[in-house]
Amino acid sequence: MPLSPPPPADGLRRMSPLQRDRRHCLALPMALLLMPDRSEAQQLVFRTTGQEANTLKFDPGNAEAPGFSVEAMRWIEQRQPNLRFVGQELLRPVKRIDLELESGALEVFFGLVRNDAREAKFHVLDVLYTQYGQFAMRSGDRVSVQSLDDVRALGDNSVIGVPKGSAFADFLRAQPGLVVDDGVASVSATLRKLMTGRVRLVFFGGAVLRKYIQDEGLEQQVRLLPTRYLQTEVCVMASRGIEPLKLQRLRDALEQLRSSGELRRLQEKYQVGG
Incomplete structure (x- = not known):
């Protein structure tokens, strides 16, 4: 004689199929809330570069003062392990930095002087110093x-x-x-x-x-x-072609750099104005 399946729980026995479907739908938003935010977990790599002939911003051979821009990027990487900057060891002239940021070969640069031409071509994200x-x-x-x-x-x-x-x-x-x-x-x-x-x-x-x-x-x-x-204001600038998610994460990281007091500490260390 075949065995009968166990009876449903009392709550489910009293539910119609439509009611059970509604219960499952109500449970779905809670499950979504418990899922990790992929935008936070995903590692984002930013293409950047260094600048030649300006050791205030980039001085890779100086262990104690490697440069304002270098230290700002390192601080962000330490506080935001899912953000990484690559290419800052390669020192380029400013003219080439402008061209490659405009073309999208570079995504971000820490340390361009704000002017009308750059405001028209790039995202001006934050002022590092004056x-x-x-x-x-x-x-x-x-x-x-x-x-x-x-x-x-x-x-x-x-x-x-x-x-x-x-x-x-x-x-x-x-x-x-x-x-x-x-x-x-x-x-x-x-x-x-x-x-x-x-x-x-x-x-x-x-x-x-x-x-x-x-x-x-x-x-x-x-x-x-x-x-x-x-x-003049020395700023962080990003290419117009940068992905929106990267742009927002970078804005958030720069806000943290400022609100934490680290930006002020760097300004004092390198003797520049805020």
Whole structure:
């Protein structure tokens, strides 16, 4: 004699098929809530790069101060293990960074100066720090320079050295009556021109100049003048072609960098403005 199946539980015995289907449907949202968020669990890899000739942002050989941008990315990776940046060890000139970020070959870069052209081409995500242009002169040159008019008053002996392709070169060339030499691309090479007398002054971001003067042991030979010009914001920028999920996760990580106080700590360490 075949065995009969066990009777259903009392609750289910009293339910019609339609009622049982409704019960299962009500249980489904709870099951979805208990599932892990795949956007949080998925590892996201961001293509980036380093910048050559700017050790304030990228100084890979310096264990104690590897660069503002490098430390910001490392902090994010440590706090968000599912986010990873690749390519920052390769140092590129700014012009190439612009081109590759626009093409989508790079997805994000930590440390481009905000301007109208970049705001039109990229996502500007957050300001890392504010920088100001300053002049440097040889310590033995005791002329007083407190304004651009003071530079103009120096006449023919007032050549200003500035790294080629920088926002500071564009600023100087827009000022009437200034003699600008932007024949070399790096701050270090521009300072060498100052030391050999090929230029009278050097103009660049004050924090960057200070770091190069210290790193190259020129504190006794070169003085940084206190007057500030051309305030600019150094930002994290992303390609317009970046995936929306990556963009949002990056925004969240940068907000955490700021709200945690780590961004302020880096600004103080590298002596730049907030």
